[in-house]
Amino acid sequence: MATIATPPTTYQTKILIGDQWRDSVSGKTFSTINPATEEVIAEVAEGDAADIDLAVTAARNAFESGPWASMDARDRGMLLMKLADLMEARLEELAALETLDNGKPISDARAADLPLAIDCLRYYGGWADKIQGATIPIRGNYFCYTRREPVGVCGQIIPWNFPILMAAWKWGPALAAGKTVVMEPDEQTPLTCLRIAELAFEAGFPPGVINVVPGFGPTAGASLVKHPNVDKIAFTGEHHTGKIIMKDAAATLKRLTFELGGKSPNIVFADANLDDAVAGAEFGLFFNQGQCCCAGSRLFVEDSVHDEFVERVVERAKERVVGNPFDGDTTQGPQVDQAQMEKILGFIEKGKEQGADCLIGGSRVGDQGYFIEPTVFDNVTDDMDIAQHEIFGPVMNILRFKDVDEVIERSNRTMFGLAAAVWTSDVTKAHRIASEVRAGTVW
Ligand code: ADP
Numbered sequence: 001m002a003t004i005a006t007p008p009t010t011y012q013t014k015i016l017i018g019d020q021w022r023d024s025v026s027g028k029t030f031s032t033i034n035p036a037t038e039e040v041i042a043e044v045a046e047g048d049a050a051d052i053d054l055a056v057t058a059a060r061n062a063f064e065s066g067p068w069a070s071m072d073a074r075d076r077g078m079l080l081m082k083l084a085d086l087m088e089a090r091l092e093e094l095a096a097l098e099t100l101d102n103g104k105p106i107s108d109a110r111a112a113d114l115p116l117a118i119d120c121l122r123y124y125g126g127w128a129d130k131i132q133g134a135t136i137p138i139r140g141n142y143f144c145y146t147r148r149e150p151v152g153v154c155g156q157i158i159p160w161n162f163p164i165l166m167a168a169w170k171w172g173p174a175l176a177a178g179k180t181v182v183m184e185p186d187e188q189t190p191l192t193c194l195r196i197a198e199l200a201f202e203a204g205f206p207p208g209v210i211n212v213v214p215g216f217g218p219t220a221g222a223s224l225v226k227h228p229n230v231d232k233i234a235f236t237g238e239h240h241t242g243k244i245i246m247k248d249a250a251a252t253l254k255r256l257t258f259e260l261g262g263k264s265p266n267i268v269f270a271d272a273n274l275d276d277a278v279a280g281a282e283f284g285l286f287f288n289q290g291q292c293c294c295a296g297s298r299l300f301v302e303d304s305v306h307d308e309f310v311e312r313v314v315e316r317a318k319e320r321v322v323g324n325p326f327d328g329d330t331t332q333g334p335q336v337d338q339a340q341m342e343k344i345l346g347f348i349e350k351g352k353e354q355g356a357d358c359l360i361g362g363s364r365v366g367d368q369g370y371f372i373e374p375t376v377f378d379n380v381t382d383d384m385d386i387a388q389h390e391i392f393g394p395v396m397n398i399l400r401f402k403d404v405d406e407v408i409e410r411s412n413r414t415m416f417g418l419a420a421a422v423w424t425s426d427v428t429k430a431h432r433i434a435s436e437v438r439a440g441t442v443w
Pocket of ligand 1: 157158159160161184185186187215216217218220221222225236237238239241242244245
């Protein structure tokens, strides 16, 4: 019997600008909600254009003068390492805070989000003094070389599905390179980002290097994108938002780095080790309540093993433990908020209407907290909404295929191209999928 973890009871809820934790200029706050109970956890300062402007000024000053601007690369790296150490020392506290604000099972926060975030900061800490340019032989009596220089102030906009890990993915490379950052965490899950910003101070990052402005996308996020003193935007979120950001950034010709949505094919061939493939399909879809941009959300299964595979994957889905995310035995917590829950239930209804077979699940669990049953649809076809759109929930969609040419063609019939996976014992086939399925990552 696993123990129940204890949620933290105190939170940082203010805006971080320079070395100050402040209320918003407007005085406004918003509620952050515990998705397992629907109760308000805390009121958080709601930043908008005025707060972003102050944060950008602090970041600009820290970039251009003061200790950060003249710090040796190695020392920047050491600060990232120190932050990683502090997070490691508080792993349980941070995991519990993430579980409280996001709803993910504490076992996942402990085993995945925190260790991965800590690894990421250490990894980039190691890069800080290894960022090199090149010498270039050119015609004539010239010495030609390149230097890699930090771009300046980086605006960073992150989603709610892996709040602490997203912050680490964005801070690590930017700070290793010597940029300063203004981060806008998602309004659903601001608490861990604010807490690790406190730890960054403890680690010794100079004021203004890291600024955090919680708020809403169309106000705080958009003003960060439009701000003339921000040199670059790094964004992870929905592709619709990516389009808005690209437009908004055009006026100031900002550099952009995006990680957007996906509808990733997970392809199971008949010659795969089915134990591994079933476990991989379950993890690839249900991990994090299905709230992963790279979720294996189109599960293609070869005809000859289809029936056996489906039976086994359904058995595994039935074994998932949905409930209190603070219970160490729980494997599936609530969705992050009511809007997401309703969107997912809407897709489930569409799947039923359009003729897919709902083998298990399909409904909300209980009436408090945003829990959804692990759901498996079989006999899904390419044109159905559940096969086309990002559901971002615990909804597995199984599609049949007959041969390798067909599955490659169908895998590519999507506007996304984030990730893909293949299960086979034929290495030739695996490499063919890796090269012909258009995806940024193929497992
Ligand atoms: P999600 O459903 O994952 O929240 P979004 O793309 O809506 O996906 O949000 C991801 C992040 O983008 C959040 O931090 C949100 O506040 C921010 N955001 C949303 N709209 C905008 C916008 N118009 N400009 C800048 N940032 C935005």
